[in-house]
Amino acid sequence: MSTAEAGVPADDGLVLRITSAFPDNPEPFITETAFVREGDVILSVHKVVTQKPLSGVEAVLPAALAAYRAAATG
Structure with missing residues (x-):
């Protein structure tokens, strides 16, 4: 098990x-x-x-x- 920064601009x-x-x-x-906390x-x-994943959650996290x-502002 490991953890890493999410790499997106957010509070945490x-x-x-x-x-x-x-x-x-x-x-x-x-x-x-x-x-990600907002x-x-x-x-x-x-x-x-x-x-053998080709990509991780980091590939879709910015879009999510x-x-x-x-949705929160509209």
């Missing part, structure tokens, strides 16, 4: 990455969840368990945050 944010290995499978499974709201983006901001 982090990405939680969980890597699970199984004895009969050499490739680990990876699950990621990003949490004022009193916490937005979360979750990526389903996968092997922009969509939230547009």
Whole structure:
């Protein structure tokens, strides 16, 4: 398990990455969840368990945050 900065402009944010290995499978499974706080709201983006991910939640987090901001102000 590891954490990293979410990399988006917000009050707070982090990405939680969980890597699970199984004895009969050499490739680990990876699950990621990003949490971003905007004022009193916490937005979360979750990526389903996968092997060899091409991208993480960071690829969609900026769009999710922009969509939230547009909905909150409109």
